[in-house]
Amino acid sequence: MASPATRKVKIPKYRTGRIFLFPILLYFLLVFPVLGFMLLKSFPEIQEKRGFSSVIKIDSTEFENIRQNGDPVVSFQKGFEAGLNSKKLEKTNDSVDLTVIADSLTALLDSIPADSVQVTNSNKTSSGKRGASSAFSSSISNLFNYVLIISTLAGLLVNYPFKRYFRRKRLRKSISPRLYRYCRKFLLYTPIINSGIVFIAFTIVHGIMIFHLLSANDLEYDTGRRLFTNYLFISLVASLLTVLFIYFWQKHRVHIKYIEHIYTRDELQKRIFGKNHGKIRNRLYIASAMTTLLPLTIVLLYLILSLTPVKEMGELSQEQMKIVLGRLVDILGPEADVEKLFNSDGFNGLYYISALDNALMFGGILSGIFVSFIYILFFVNWSTAGIVSPVNELVTSMRKTGEGMLDNYTIVRTNDEIGVMSEGYNMMTTRLRDYIFRVSQMNEAYSRFVPNQFLEFLGKENFVDIQLGDQVQKEMTVLFSDIRGFTELSESMTPKENFDFINHYLGYMEPVIRENNGFIDKFIGDSIMALFHVKVDDAIDAAIQMRKTLNRFNEDRTDQGKPPIDAGIGIHTGNLMLGVVGGEGRMDGTVISDAVNLASRLEGLSKIYHVNIIISEDTLIKLENPSKYSFRFLDIARVKGKKEAVYVFEVLDGEPEEIRNLKIETKSLFGKGIDLYKNKMFEDALEVFSEVVKINANDSVAAFYINRCKRNITRGIPDDWSGIEVFDAK
Numbered sequence: 001m002a003s004p005a006t007r008k009v010k011i012p013k014y015r016t017g018r019i020f021l022f023p024i025l026l027y028f029l030l031v032f033p034v035l036g037f038m039l040l041k042s043f044p045e046i047q048e049k050r051g052f053s054s055v056i057k058i059d060s061t062e063f064e065n066i067r068q069n070g071d072p073v074v075s076f077q078k079g080f081e082a083g084l085n086s087k088k089l090e091k092t093n094d095s096v097d098l099t100v101i102a103d104s105l106t107a108l109l110d111s112i113p114a115d116s117v118q119v120t121n122s123n124k125t126s127s128g129k130r131g132a133s134s135a136f137s138s139s140i141s142n143l144f145n146y147v148l149i150i151s152t153l154a155g156l157l158v159n160y161p162f163k164r165y166f167r168r169k170r171l172r173k174s175i176s177p178r179l180y181r182y183c184r185k186f187l188l189y190t191p192i193i194n195s196g197i198v199f200i201a202f203t204i205v206h207g208i209m210i211f212h213l214l215s216a217n218d219l220e221y222d223t224g225r226r227l228f229t230n231y232l233f234i235s236l237v238a239s240l241l242t243v244l245f246i247y248f249w250q251k252h253r254v255h256i257k258y259i260e261h262i263y264t265r266d267e268l269q270k271r272i273f274g275k276n277h278g279k280i281r282n283r284l285y286i287a288s289a290m291t292t293l294l295p296l297t298i299v300l301l302y303l304i305l306s307l308t309p310v311k312e313m314g315e316l317s318q319e320q321m322k323i324v325l326g327r328l329v330d331i332l333g334p335e336a337d338v339e340k341l342f343n344s345d346g347f348n349g350l351y352y353i354s355a356l357d358n359a360l361m362f363g364g365i366l367s368g369i370f371v372s373f374i375y376i377l378f379f380v381n382w383s384t385a386g387i388v389s390p391v392n393e394l395v396t397s398m399r400k401t402g403e404g405m406l407d408n409y410t411i412v413r414t415n416d417e418i419g420v421m422s423e424g425y426n427m428m429t430t431r432l433r434d435y436i437f438r439v440s441q442m443n444e445a446y447s448r449f450v451p452n453q454f455l456e457f458l459g460k461e462n463f464v465d466i467q468l469g470d471q472v473q474k475e476m477t478v479l480f481s482d483i484r485g486f487t488e489l490s491e492s493m494t495p496k497e498n499f500d501f502i503n504h505y506l507g508y509m510e511p512v513i514r515e516n517n518g519f520i521d522k523f524i525g526d527s528i529m530a531l532f533h534v535k536v537d538d539a540i541d542a543a544i545q546m547r548k549t550l551n552r553f554n555e556d557r558t559d560q561g562k563p564p565i566d567a568g569i570g571i572h573t574g575n576l577m578l579g580v581v582g583g584e585g586r587m588d589g590t591v592i593s594d595a596v597n598l599a600s601r602l603e604g605l606s607k608i609y610h611v612n613i614i615i616s617e618d619t620l621i622k623l624e625n626p627s628k629y630s631f632r633f634l635d636i637a638r639v640k641g642k643k644e645a646v647y648v649f650e651v652l653d654g655e656p657e658e659i660r661n662l663k664i665e666t667k668s669l670f671g672k673g674i675d676l677y678k679n680k681m682f683e684d685a686l687e688v689f690s691e692v693v694k695i696n697a698n699d700s701v702a703a704f705y706i707n708r709c710k711r712n713i714t715r716g717i718p719d720d721w722s723g724i725e726v727f728d729a730k
Contacts, residue, residue, distance in 0.1 A: 011170040012257045016159040019194060019253075020152045023245040026371055027147075030238040030298075033367040035231055037305055037360050138212070139231070142205045151201035155194055162187065162258075169261060184262050188273060190254060195247035202239040206232065234301070241294065245375070248286075252382040255413045256389055265409065269426040273415040280387065280416045287383045291376040298368030306361035307351040390418045394425060406433040453519045453533070476531045477539040477573040477619060478591075478599035479518070481509070481546060483526040484566045484607055502526055505565075508553045509546055516542035521591055529600075531591065536573055536622045540629055540651060543569045543613045547654030569654075570602025572616040598646065601639035605648060605727065609634060610700035612654045617647035629653055630660065632667050633674060634701060636724045645724045650701065662696035669695075670702060678723035682709040 165183045168175050186193070209232050213225070263272060390413045397410040409429060412422045483489070483505070490498050502525070509528060513520055518532040518539065532539040546569065554564035574595030581590055602614045614634065620626065630652040638645040652660045663670075673688035686709035692702040 014163040014166040020155045023242045027238045027242040029371050034234050037364045146201040151198045154197050191247045191251040194250045195243045199243045268411045287379045291379050302361050302364040306357040476533045477536050479530040480570045480599045480603035481528040486526040512545045544653045568606030569613045572599040573619040611650045613651035638726050666692045682712045
C-alpha cells in the first residue's frame with residue numbers, strides 16, 4: 001500500500017454523525033418556527049371555516065336526546081334544527097366557549113362511527129376528506145423517519161469504512177489493502193454521497209407532501225391547502241440549505257483534513273479532483289448566498305407572513321381607521337369622506353400588522369437570524385480555511401524552497417485558482433530540483449576533471465566564475481607516483497587492456513589521496529600528480545598508504561594470473577602557482593612551479609636508488625611530527641633542471657615489515673657508510689655497505705653504494721668532486 005504524503009501532522013478523527021445530525025437540526029430550527037407562525041396566524045380562519053366562529057350553547061337535555069337517537073347523522077341534523085327552532089341553540093358574538101365546544105364535540109364524535117362522518121360546510125357536503133392537521137403530522141412523521149433516522153443510519157453505514165481507516169491509522173494499526181482501496185476510491189465522492197443520502201430522503205418526503213397536495217380529496221378546505229403549500233415551500237428551501245450545508249461541510253473536511261492521509265506524495269502534488277476547474281469567485285458567490293441571502297430571505301418571509309389584508313376587517317369605524325392609518329386620518333378630510341375612501345377597493349388592497357403578528361414576526365426573525373448566524377459562522381470558517389490554509393501552506397513551502405529545501409511540496413487541496421497555483425508551484429519546484437540536481441551532477445562531473453579545491457584556492461564559488469588567467473600562489477606538497485616498467489608492460493596489452501589496467505590501478509590509488517586531504521591535479525598516463533595543502537604529513541601518510549594499497553592491488557593481479565607491478569613516489573614541498581591556463585576555447589587548471597618539477601625528478605630517483613618513497617629535505621623539515629615516521633638519508637643530488645643540489649631521504653614505512661625492520665636496524669651503520677663515502681673514503685665505505693648487505697640482502701640502496709664505491713676506486717673521481725651526484729636523466 002502506498003504511503004500517504006509524509007507530513008508530521010496529527011491524524012484527524014473522521015466525523016460522521018455530527019455532519020448529518022447538526023444540519024438536520026438546523027432544518028427543523030428553520031422550518032418549525034415558520035410553521036408555528038403560520039398556524040397561529042391562520043388559527044382564526046381555520047376556526048371560522050370549521051364553524052366555530054360563534055359560540056354554540058347546547059342544553060344538556062337536548063344533547064342527550066341527540067345522542068340517543070338511532071341515526072347519528074340524522075339525529076345530529078335534527079337536533080341542530082330543533083334547537084334553532086326552539087331558540088335553545090343561540091348564536092352570539094361573544095367570546096368562544098372552547099370548553100363547552102370541546103366537550104360537546106368529543107361526546108358527539110364518540111357516538112358517530114368513523115366511516116360515517118360527514119361535515120357540512122356552506123351547504124356542501126364532502127365525505128372522507130382529510131384534515132390539514134393530519135397532513136402536517138404525516139409530513140413531520142415522514143421527516144423524522146426518512147430524514148432524521150433512515151438517512152442518518154445510511155450515512156453512518158456508508159462512512160463507517162472511512163471512520164475505521166482513520167481510527168486504525170491513528171492507533172498505528174495495520175490497514176488492509178481492501179479498506180485502503182475503498183477509502184482511496186470514494187473519499188473525494190463523500191461530499192456528494194453524504195449530501196445525496198439526505199437529498200434522497202428529503203425528495204421522498206416532499207414527494208409524499210406533493211401527492212397529498214395534488215390529491216383532490218386530500219385537504220379539507222382552502223386555508224389548510226394554503227398552509228400546507230406554504231409549509232411545503234418552506235421545507236423545500238430549508239432542505240436545500242441542509243443538503244448544501246452537509247455537502248460543503250464534508251467537502252471542507254475532505255480537502256483540509258483527510259486527503260493527505262490517504263493519497264500519496266506524488267498524487268497530492270497535482271489536482272486529484274477531476275478536470276473541471278473551479279473558481280474562487282463561484283465559491284464566494286455560494287458563501288455569500290448562504291450567509292447573506294438566507295437571513296434576508298428569512299426576514300422577508302416573516303414580514304410577508306405577518307401581513308394581514310385590511311379588507312378582512314370589514315367596515316371600519318373612525319377609531320379603527322386611526323389605529324390602521326395612524327395620524328394620517330386627520331389630514332384626509334371629513335369623517336364621512338374618510339370612511340368612504342378607506343372602504344373603497346383601493347384602500348382595501350392595503351395590509352396591516354397586528355400587535356400579535358408584530359410579536360410573532362420579531363420572534364420568528366430572531367430565530368431565523370440565530371440559524372443564519374450559525375450558517376455564517378460555518379461558511380465563513382470553511383471559506384477562510386479553504387482559501388487561507390492552502391495559501392499559507394503554499395507560502396510556507398515557498399519559504400522552505402527559498403531556504404534551499406528543494407525536496408518540498410505543497411498539497412493541492414482545491415480545484416480552483418489556488419489549486420492551479422499550488423500545482424504550478426509543485427511543478428516549478430520539481431523542475432527546479434531536477435535542474436539543480438543536474439547542475440550538481442555536472443559540477444560533480446566537472447570536479448572529477450577540475451578538483452573543487454581549485455575553486456577554493458582561486459576564491460570562486462562555481463566553475464562558471466573561472467576566468468582564463470586566474471591564479472594564486474600557495475605553498476603545497478606535491479606528490480608524484482609512477483608505475484615502473486609501464487612501457488614494457490603496456491606493449492604486451494591491447495589499447496583497451498591498457499585503459500582497463502590504468503583505471504583499475506587508479507581506482508585503488510585515488511581514494512587513498514582523497515582520504516588524506518589531498519586532490520589529484522592530473523593523471524599523466526600511468527603517473528599521478530597530487531597536491532596536499534593542509535599539512536605535509538598528509539602527503540607522507542598518503543604515500544605510505546599507497547604502498548600498502550599497491551600490495552593489495554598486486555594480490556588482485558596475482559589472483560588473475562598476472563605479474564605484480566611496482567611504483568615509485570617522490571614528494572617535495574614548496575611554493576607553486578595554481579591557476580587556469582589555455583585559451584578561450586579550451587582551458588585547464590594546473591600548477592606551475594619548480595617544486596612540481598623537483599617532485600617529478602625525485603620520483604625518477606626512486607627508480608635509480610630502487611626505493612619506494614623519496615622525499616626532499618624541505619618536506620622533511622616541515623613535518624609536524626617527524627618522529628612518527630622512519631626515514632634515512634640517501635644522498636645529495638642535483639637533478640636535471642636544478643642548479644642547486646637537494647638532500648633526499650628515503651621513507652621506510654612503506655616497505656614490508658621485515659625489510660623495514662632490517663633497514664631500521666642497519667640505519668646507523670648505513671649512515672656511517674654514507675659519511676665515509678662523502679669523505680672520499682671509498683674502501684672503508686665499501687666495507688660498511690658490504691656489512692649492511694650481509695645483514696639485509698634486500699637493501700638495494702646499500703648495494704647501489706657498493707657499486708659506486710667500486711667504480712670510484714677503479715676509475716677515480718674528479719678533483720672537484722664534492723659528493724653531490726648529478727643526474728641528467730629525468
